């Protein structure tokens with residue numbers, strides 16, 4: 013059965029056996045899964061294949077950021093793996109994002125969704141200032157989201173704090189993929205621009221990326237079920 017919820021569980025584990033052990037506790041009808049830099053670096057395409065065998069759609073979250081030719085090749089390689097979504101950094105610029113979109117459009121067969129990271133959810137205004145971006149995260153996110161939309165990508169990765177403003181500025185077609193999700197009683201960890209699951213949906217998020225509040229819970233399946241139950245009043 014295809015996934016019925018907007019939840020994407022981040023499988024941030026050091027190896028394939030730990031990631032698969034967690035995934036086996038989850039139901040592919042209740043969530044998609046995300047493979048990031050740690051897991052993919054340790055395990056490679058084999059972990060994607062195994063997660064597909066378990067019935068999950070996979071978001072390959074490698075946040076490619078390089079020159080256009082290199083990045084277009086990387087997203088094409090991700091498409092070969094059959095992943096559901098792949099992403100780049102919007103900070104790579106217009107020509108990079110257009111090259112990636114064109115590479116996927118020119119493919120035969122499976123085409124993953126292509127999204128671009130705007131401002132990482134671990135960053136706040138002081139962090140941006142230190143790297144020479146002297147504006148609020150909200151303004152920088154809107155600037156990069158507009159550029160992403162102009163380049164014809166499917167969506168952006170942002171905080172759900174920015175979702176409402178993006179919906180009014182850019183409409184309903186752009187997918188808003190939002191990490192930094194924390195249930196009310198959860199710790200923020202290294203995240204800074206956090207939002208609860210229900211508030212994220214109310215703000216206009218398309219997908220909620222949730223890692224530690226589920227994967228580090230005593231009962232991950234129950235933690236996921238609790239979040240899905242919270243959302244079912246609004247989805």
Ligand SMILES: O=c1ccn([C@@H]2O[C@H](COP(=O)(O)O)[C@@H](O)[C@H]2O)c(=O)[nH]1
Nearest residue numbers: 022048131132133191192221222223224
């Ligand atoms: O801006 C971003 C982009 C990606 N992420 C990724 O999402 C998960 C969040 O995990 P939590 O344990 O729920 O904090 C993680 O894999 C990040 O690499 C993000 O947090 N923010």
